[in-house]
Amino acid sequence: MAGTTQKRWTSGQAKSRRGTEDPWYIRWILIGVAALFAGVFLILPLANVFGQAFAKGWQTAFGSLTDPDTIAATKLTALATLISVPLNTVFGVAAAWLIAKFEFRGKAVLTTLIDLPFSVSPVVTGLVYVLLFGLRGYFGPWLDRHDIQIIFAVPGIVLATIFVTFPFVARELIPLMQAQGSDQEQAALTLGATGWQTFWHVTLPSIKWGLLYGVILCTARAVGEFGAVSVVSGHITGITDTLPLRIEKLDKEYNSVAAFSIAALLAVLALLTLGLKTWLEHRQQRELDLAQTSSDSPDEH
Amino acid sequence: MSIELRNISKRFGDVAAVQNVSFKVAEGELVALLGPSGGGKTTVLRMIAGLEQPTEGDILIRGQRVNDVSVQKRNIGFVFQGYALFKTMSVADNIAFGLKIKKWPQAEINDRVAELLKLFGLDGLGKRFPHQLSGGQRQRVAIARSLAPKPSVLLLDEPFGAVDAKIRQELRDWLVHLHDELSVTTVFVTHDQEEAMEVSNRIVIFSRGNLEQIGAPQEVYERPSNEFVARFIGVLNVLELRVEHGVARLHELTFPTHGVAEGSNLRIGFRPYAVQISPDLSEYRYRATLKHVYFLGVQLRLELETPSGLTLRTRITKDEFVRLGLAEDKEISFQIREYRVLSRDGFALSPEVSAVHQLPSIAENI
């Protein structure tokens, strides 16, 4: 037997081995196009926001954020968000649970209803609320008699925000929970867990990340909602202006630096949200890795 | 009686998944629910567990009617087909789950978990997560989890379906040993008749929602109550015979008519062991070629092909094979020692009627 034979790839074979990968220039062209697209539509406008905000220096920019009307707008946005996000989260989880784990008549109707806020223009949403709760609306006379203000006051803004952010958590969770099936829940039942115990110990942890992502999307939308809120707001400076409305108002007052300063603030919030989501994903990965290394055992069947 | 089903039926809309099933499981028994897919066996298992409600009939566990008792309160352990381990919990937490729900003191929970980890060969894996385990390990965690709260009944749904064949065999043996040690009444669902035969004390055979037969493995093998069971359990050679000139015939094979009219059909079945073969072409009345020989270790599975193209299956030990000097493509003679009439004129026969018939030896042939 002659010495060991070494298998060497001929150059032809080497090329064909990489046959499933595109040639390098195609890859770079595609990356370039994607980068260009992102740059023009995402990065440039974002950079412009910050540029305009700081056009008159740091102090002016920060000064505009501490303007009392702006602070009031911040509080209102915070309130609307802090009410609508938890409500829609609870609803979203309940709806997803119902849709994913049960069969019942009218399931398709419920699913469609959940998607309604997506298909309806936000302005239409606002108008519907005016039609319902405005002075000339369906409930108008009753509300007026009892001196309850919904439209053109804080409750109306909160309602409009709840409506437009309605579907986010549910839509995130429904496919997730459907894919997970209900075996784990049934197992929990056989082990004696009540419905609530099952939900808390089994379902919730497995939808943790989807839920978080849904909450993040919901929050982002709640903070940034413009159309629906604009219709029901009444635009009373310092009272019924949310941050996006405030930006519009400042812009109309020719105060573009202040407008962009708030816009920059919202942009920072958005970036922070993205960062938070990425950090959460990292933590999840770390959790898994830690569990891997913490146990030591021979690998067998 | 540990478990008793009385006239259980289950309908999903218009579809009857289970029809009028009744049987009993004794305390400490290991019973298999066997049948092809869609037979209703999983539905029956889930009804025992309380995951489904019977449309009609009663389910009793330890003498108590449990139809209205919720899943949580039936004190059963259930192992799902896909294990259904809690993915976000460690192995130890999975096993401890039922105990946590029952509010056991933490120290006792820890002890029990450790005990089970040891018993199930899962030492040191307590902190791992399900996705870090092999299929066999996950299966054992699932069983450990269900047994942790000391249930009165253990139910398993196709427990070995998702693992490799070799592991499956090991797990089967292990389940048998476990059952011996713990003596928990166990009911498991399978579509693998070999598995049912190997593992269980008794087999309940389902087909399309109906209970076909219930009995110990040997009984259902040797005395199948109808054609379905006969075909499902083990291997069955089936011949469609036609009565001509006073003899029931299929090509060159002839049998008594068993009272079937001229021109009508007769169907018979016989097990592989009923086919006797010999290299001596004059020993038995029929000829065939050894078409295929399948090595299964000690046993060999043989396929015979007659000149008319019929395929018959039989078995022989390796030693016997060697002793007779057999080989593939060799011509042999054979006879059918005993058979059973399955249906006459197209009508299936009840077990009492279709007794096993012995065929006369060649010397006594017509």
Place this chain on the structure above:
Amino acid sequence: MNWSGLQRVVAGIAAALVLAALLRTLTRQEPGIVRLLNVSYDPTREFYAEFNREFAQLWQQKTGETVRIQQSHGGSGKQARSVIDGLRADIVTLALGYDIDAISSKGGLLPSDWASRLPSNSCPYTSTIVFLVRKGNPKDIQDWDDLVRSNVTVVTPNPKTGGGARWNYLAAWGHALHKPGGSPATARDFVSKLYRNAPVLDTGARASAQTFSERKIGDVLITWENEAMLLLREHGTNRFALVRPSESILAEPPVAWVDRVVTRKKTAEVAQAYLTHLYSDAGQNLAAKHFYRPSNPAVAARYEQQFPPMRLFTLAEIAGSWAKAQAEHFADGGIFDQISSR
């Protein structure tokens, strides 16, 4: 995260407290403070910001009561609709009488003779329609007729959505009527050409001003006199120049208190005092400071330099009344729709 029951309860309570605090700060009704809501149109922001401060001070001195005036600004018509739909305005200060008429007729919130309750037909100040052009007036725009030249682009808002926009339209219409040989037919022709020179029709006066000033579209902006002068002051004469046409319309933005609201809120006295103050010397001077023409002739006389006399015709002269003007020109199928569809 595995939170113990106690931690969860604490977190829940903390969250509830934060929410409650927020709610309180937003809906707090301090005792002893009177709140008025002034629903106004867009360009008056700066004016009322200052006027409200002055009035509050005055009222405090006079009655010891603290009054806080909240402002809402938007397109005049939109604001009127909001008031009709329930926006609780004690006071409305809108761009045209038509909008307040609507609040009366459609909403029933104030009597139909509201205009007669304050002097000068409830118009404490007036304005007119002028042109704002680029520095140096490169296209040499001097009068209305220059706006229909083929090489001129005009920026003006949409009369169907904007209050000031309707003044613009009627000013142009009026001028065409007054030309020798002018008639409704020639006027219609004129406005048709004018609006065809408009590349974009914004929803309101402010939006148009921004289109002209920030997006730098158009050769000439047709706008309120006070807006034009404001823009001039903001951006200096380095960028714009103001051109007064030979004649224009007397734009009369009226004010009123809303009976239903002030009766319910018991703010009738302070609301009326607020509006009356617009007619005082202090109020009139403030208006002039913000480039509105004071309706008080004595005060107006002092500002002749700021407001060079112009030939101004009224709405009544050229269109009869707002109801008629709306029906004829701005309603669906009216003249504006007709000239737009061509």
